Amino acid sequence: xxxxxxxxxxxxxxxxxxxxxxxxxxxxxxxxxxxxxxxxxxxxxxxxxxxxxxxxxxxxxxxxxxxxxxxxxxxxxxxxxxxxxxxxxxxxxxxxxxxxxxxxxxxxxxxxxxxxxxxxxxxxxxxxxxxxxxxxxxxxxxxxxxxxxxxxxxxxxxxxxxxxxxxxxxxxxxxxxxxxxxxxxxxxxxxxxxxxxxxxxxxxxxxxxxxxxxxxxxxxxxxxxxxxxxxxxxxxxxxxxxxxxxxxxxxxxxxxxxxxxxxxxxxxxxxxxxxxxxxxxxxxxxxxxxxxxxxxxxxxxxxxxxxxxxxxxxxxxxxxxxxxxxxxxxxxxxxxxxxxxxxxxxxxxxxxxxxxxxxxxxxxxxxxxxxxxxxxxxxxxxxxxxxxxxxxxxxxxxxxxxxxxxxxxxx
Numbered sequence: 190x191x192x193x194x195x196x197x198x199x200x201x202x203x204x205x206x207x208x209x210x211x212x213x214x215x216x217x218x219x220x221x222x223x224x225x226x227x228x229x230x231x232x233x234x235x236x237x238x239x240x241x242x243x244x245x246x247x248x249x250x251x252x253x254x255x256x257x258x259x260x261x262x263x264x265x266x267x268x269x270x271x272x273x274x275x276x277x278x279x280x281x282x283x284x285x286x287x288x289x290x291x292x293x294x295x296x297x298x299x300x301x302x303x304x305x306x307x308x309x310x311x312x313x314x315x316x317x318x319x320x321x322x323x324x325x326x327x328x329x330x331x332x333x334x335x336x337x338x339x340x341x342x343x344x345x346x347x348x349x350x351x352x353x354x355x356x357x358x359x360x361x362x363x364x365x366x367x368x369x370x371x372x373x374x375x376x377x378x379x380x381x382x383x384x385x386x387x388x389x390x391x392x393x394x395x396x397x398x399x400x401x402x403x404x405x406x407x408x409x410x411x412x413x414x415x416x417x418x419x420x421x422x423x424x425x426x427x428x429x430x431x432x433x434x435x436x437x438x439x440x441x442x443x444x445x446x447x448x449x450x451x452x453x454x455x456x457x458x459x460x461x462x463x464x465x466x467x468x469x470x471x472x473x474x475x476x477x478x479x480x481x482x483x484x485x486x487x488x489x490x491x492x493x494x495x496x497x498x499x500x501x502x503x504x505x506x507x508x509x510x511x512x513x514x515x516x517x518x519x520x521x522x523x524x525x526x527x528x529x530x531x532x533x534x535x536x537x538x539x540x541x542x543x544x545x546x547x548x549x550x551x552x553x554x555x556x557x558x559x560x561x562x563x564x565x566x567x568x569x570x571x572x573x574x575x576x577x578x579x580x581x582x583x584x585x586x587x588x589x590x591x592x593x594x595x596x597x598x599x600x
Contacts, residue, residue, distance in 0.1 A: 196332045201341050205322050205567035206230050209551075213561055220559075226590040228517075228578045229561040231376070231536070233441045235509060237490075238502035241440060244493035248486035262482045265473065266293025266449065270488045274449060277495040278434070284421045290453050290469065292476055293483050293491075295446040297406050297433040302327040303479075304402060304431060304450070305368065307471050308458075312367035317359040318348040319377055319565060319572035321404065324370045340570035350571050356380060357529065357538070361389055365397045371420075372404040374411060377568045377577040378538045379530020381416045387423050394429035400458065400468070401430040406448075409439040409507055411533045427453035431468070438535065438581070440494045440503050447483055447491045510535045513587050514580035520591040524598060537578040538565070542598055550576050558593040 209229055217225065251257040265271065271288035279286040294300050302323050305314075310332050316324050328334060328346060335344030342348055347366060349359030357378040359371070371390060373382045382390075394401050401420065408418040420426045435448035452472045457465040493499045511531075518531035527540035541550040547564035554560045554576075565575030580587070 194330070194332075196330055196334075199329050199334065199336055199343070200326060201337050205563070208567075209561070209563065212552075213555065216555055223559045225555075225559050225561060226582070226586045226593075227561045228580075228582055228587070228590060229563045231438065231579045231581055232443050233438060233506075233510075233581045234583060235441055235506055237441045237445065238494070238499055238506065240493045240496050240499035240502055241490045244496075245445075245486045245490035248489035252485065259485050262485055262488070264292075264477045264480055264482050265289070266291070266483060267485070267488050270492045271449075273492050273495045279419060279421065282418060282422055284419055286421065286451055287454070290451055292450045292452065292472065293488060294448050294450060294476075294480065295483055296437070297404065297435040297448040297450070298323055300433050300448065300450045301370075301402060301404055303475070304433075304472070305331055305333075307468065307475060308368060308400075309461075313347065313365070314345075314368045314370075315347040315349055315362055315366040316370045317372065317375070318342075318350050318570055319357075319568035319575070320370065320372055321376045322568060324402075325569070340573075341566070342570055348569065348571075351378075352571055353527075353529075358382065358386065361393050366399055368400050368402060369394065370402045370404070372406075374407040374534035376404075376407065376534075377530075377536055377563065377565065377572065377575075379532070379534035379536045381411060381413065381533045383415070384417050384423065387417055387420055387426075391420070391423045391426050391429060395425055398459070399429065400456070401426075403430050403432045405432055406435045407438060407534050408434065409503070410511060410535055412511070413533055416533060421451070421453075427455045429456065431456065436491050436494060439507070440491070440499075441506060442487075442491070445487055445490065447487050509584075510580045513582060513584060516584075517578055517580060517587060517591065520595070524595055526598075531580070535580045537580065539576055539578065541565075541574050541576055544574070547573055547576060553597075554594070557597050558590070560590045560593055 271291040274291055275286045275288045314328055334346055337343050351357045351359045357380045403420040420430045432451045436442035452469045454469045456468045458468055460466050514531035514535050517537045518528050521528045529538040531537045547566035551564040563577040565572030
């Protein structure tokens with residue numbers, strides 16, 4: 190009988206979001222008349238921008254004609270999209286990124302999960318807490334950890350604890366680590382890092398020959414003009430950082446699937462003999478072997494995000510979701526909740542009332558208000574006692590959700 194990878198057996202229960210889905214489905218089956226308002230999983234609800242739809246349709250039309258048909262595309266992604274990304278996402282911020290350093294993919298979730306494959310099992314890994322759970326789970330799957338303790342923390346990982354006392358910002362460790370995950374704007378807390386704060390991380394990484402995995406999936410939601418959108422705005426970051434971005438929340442591609450990762454050519458790591466090896470070449474090799482690329486119509490649709498029409502429509506999308514976030518923040522604050530986020534990110538991070546634990550508060554909202562949130566404990570031990578709400582909903586649903594919560598809680 191075939192033996193399975195025993196590291197998977199270390200994983201705590203199910204992945205966070207399927208577990209939420211299971212509980213919600215169970216509730217819905219028992220309460221078919223209840224109208225649920227889902228503010229949990231960060232899935233967008235507004236239609237794709239017209240410019241994106243037009244470009245995607247035109248690309249499909251190309252594939253319907255023999256003279257313009259295309260089969261497999263380049264594993265890195267088409268040059269037209271990689272060049273548009275370099276010219277629009279980085280150049281205006283004073284960052285020089287070669288289109289050859291950009292790799293188009295179907296999701297930043299996949300890329301943050303897959304990037305760790307390139308590193309030795311014995312690499313020491315530091316991960317913020319709370320943060321997106323994929324970072325932890327994929328390192329468990331890879332065998333870099335022991336078992337989890339009672340708080341769900343795995344032996345072998347270093348957790349960069351953060352709470353309200355540090356503004357939910359992870360603090361730079363005193364010891365040396367090989368890989369450091371950073372996520373700004375942060376999922377789930379919504380906090381951002383200043384240029385000085387990111388410079389300290391870059392200085393740490395360069396001094397320790399560490400690699401920063403920088404997840405910038407929500408950079409388009411930054412409203413503070415002084416906050417960096419890319420770690421490559423920091424001098425020296427191209428020698429120590431990889432950056433992950435996505436069209437999912439920016440342009441509504443959660444059902445369309447398109448993202449990209451920047452792996453600078455200057456980023457060097459070491460092999461078992463201590464010799465320097467370019468991470469760029471290894472990631473290219475990995476993608477060429479395991480990935481056949483994002484479809485041509487989807488890449489043409491993503492390219493349209495950078496047209497004048499596309500930029501305007503995306504600004505309107507983001508403004509809509511951020512207005513929702515502002516409304517949620519203000520409403521819950523007036524009720525007496527301690528609320529964070531919602532300024533530079535589409536998420537609201539709130540302290541649960543009366544010392545209720547995260548899953549307990551999740552259940553209360555589900556059963557009493559028929560509102561779905563995301564329990565903070567699912568993002569790490571430091572998320573216990575918090576809940577994340579998403580602003581990716583309709584204005585009417587969010588207003589109704591706030592009214593339902595107000596009727597139950599008056600702290």
